[in-house]
Amino acid sequence: MYSVLDYGQMAACGVRMDAYKRAIAGAVKPGSIVVDIGAGTGILSLLAVRAGARRVHAIEPNPAVWLIPELAAENGCADRIEVHPTTSFEVELPERADVVISDLRGSLSLHGDHLATLRDAKERLLKPGGTLMPMRDRLFVAAVDGRAMTATFERSAEGFLEHGFSARAAQSLFRHTVLGDWSSKIHASDVLTTAAPWATIEYGAAPPRLDEEVELTTTRLGTADGLALWFEATIADGIVFDTAPGMALVYSRTFLPFVEPLRLDEGDRLRVTLRADERGTRWAWDTHHLNAAGATKVRFRQSTFLGMPTSPSALLRASSSHAPSRSPRGDRVQQILNLMDGDHSVDEITEALRASSPASMTRDALLEEVREAVERYAR
Numbered sequence: 520m521y522s523v524l525d526y527g528q529m530a531a532c533g534v535r536m537d538a539y540k541r542a543i544a545g546a547v548k549p550g551s552i553v554v555d556i557g558a559g560t561g562i563l564s565l566l567a568v569r570a571g572a573r574r575v576h577a578i579e580p581n582p583a584v585w586l587i588p589e590l591a592a593e594n595g596c597a598d599r600i601e602v603h604p605t606t607s608f609e610v611e612l613p614e615r616a617d618v619v620i621s622d623l624r625g626s627l628s629l630h631g632d633h634l635a636t637l638r639d640a641k642e643r644l645l646k647p648g649g650t651l652m653p654m655r656d657r658l659f660v661a662a663v664d665g666r667a668m669t670a671t672f673e674r675s676a677e678g679f680l681e682h683g684f685s686a687r688a689a690q691s692l693f694r695h696t697v698l699g700d701w702s703s704k705i706h707a708s709d710v711l712t713t714a715a716p717w718a719t720i721e722y723g724a725a726p727p728r729l730d731e732e733v734e735l736t737t738t739r740l741g742t743a744d745g746l747a748l749w750f751e752a753t754i755a756d757g758i759v760f761d762t763a764p765g766m767a768l769v770y771s772r773t774f775l776p777f778v779e780p781l782r783l784d785e786g787d788r789l790r791v792t793l794r795a796d797e798r799g800t801r802w803a804w805d806t807h808h809l810n811a812a813g814a815t816k817v818r819f820r821q822s823t824f825l826g827m828p829t830s831p832s833a834l835l836r837a838s839s840s841h842a843p844s845r846s847p848r849g850d851r852v853q854q855i856l857n858l859m860d861g862d863h864s865v866d867e868i869t870e871a872l873r874a875s876s877p878a879s880m881t882r883d884a885l886l887e888e889v890r891e892a893v894e895r896y897a898r
């Protein structure tokens with residue numbers, strides 16, 4: 520969960536803020552109704568008010584949202600921003616918006632419910648013909664010298680080696696892991712190939728195609744350790760920024776390591792087939808390294824699936840034909856949900872739970888489960 524400081528850093532990201540500021544000033548007219556999804560501490564809501572919005576509905580489940588009324592009062596516009604402390608999926612608004620603003624990305628646009636949120640917002644919260652912001656993201660990929668990133672793998676193995684243990688079983692999984700370049704930035708000078716557009720996300724539209732082959736041509740000789748992915752954002756027509764290696768923005772790049780470093784010689788090409796789910800949790804990347812004459816140097820297949828140890832029973836549980844039955848914890852959650860009827864207090868629900876739970880469960884532990892369920896499922 521983001522802290523208030525995190526939101527401050529987002530508001531301090533000059534390139535991003537400049538793009539959103541210009542797009543909001545262009546789309547929001549005096550009297551407009553605006554919805555700000557994932558408002559955080561409300562920087563985009565305040566910009567919408569400045570552009571003339573009559574009312575801004577600021578939607579955000581993070582408790583940081585309660586700073587918005589204070590900040591709005593400080594800035595003389597408390598009467599124009601209405602806070603909704605929940606997710607956009609749960610909110611029912613009294614009016615549809617002329618403009619829906621958001622930035623729900625992580626290091627990439629494929630981030631949790633992001634795409635589903637904007638499809639739902641277009642359908643339920645935006646006026647027909649209204650403006651959805653951002654408009655589109657294009658995702659790019661290039662092969663990079665990622666020594667700074669792969670050093671993480673060595674450091675992770677050293678933890679075992681220093682204590683006299685080998686760690687081969689774990690090490691073989693490291694390179695099927697997707698990393699963000701938060702601390703060791705991938706620089707522009709690390710890019711060794713052409714950059715190829717891999718996917719286009721039209722926000723509010725049908726799910727994008729996230730299974731494409733790209734061809735990357737060597738532009739600088741060197742050793743490629745993996746693929747860097749970034750996005751080019753179109754916030755509104757003509758208002759574009761990107762997060763390519765070398766760009767200092769609040770977003771990081773995504774790094775997909777190769778099984779082994781690839782020495783790129785003159786004329787070498789990489790054919791990469793990249794697949795992901797739209798939540799950005801599952802990735803698969805197949806790499807085919809060819810020389811200038813088109814002969815195969817090496818090819819390999821990687822995926823986040825191969826990066827997690829699994830067992831036959833875990834695979835069965837993940838299958839869509841599996842018929843699950845509730846665990847004791849599931850029984851408790853069901854009991855809590857049944858008692859969340861507007862009549863029972865949190866204390867009463869906890870007491871009811873105590874009566875049917877093993878004595879080893881402390882009251883505090885049960886109270887925590889009730890609070891979690893309230894946070895998640897209560898109105």
Ligand SMILES: C[S@@+](CC[C@H](N)C(=O)[O-])C[C@H]1O[C@@H](n2cnc3c(N)ncnc32)[C@H](O)[C@@H]1O
Nearest residue numbers: 529556557558559578579580606607622623636
């Ligand atoms: C990257 S922050 C953006 C904060 C602020 N709008 C900005 O641009 O600086 C994204 C926020 O979206 C919120 N969020 C994600 N999905 C949401 C949804 N469906 N409804 C409301 N908020 C959501 C997260 O809690 C997070 O605070």
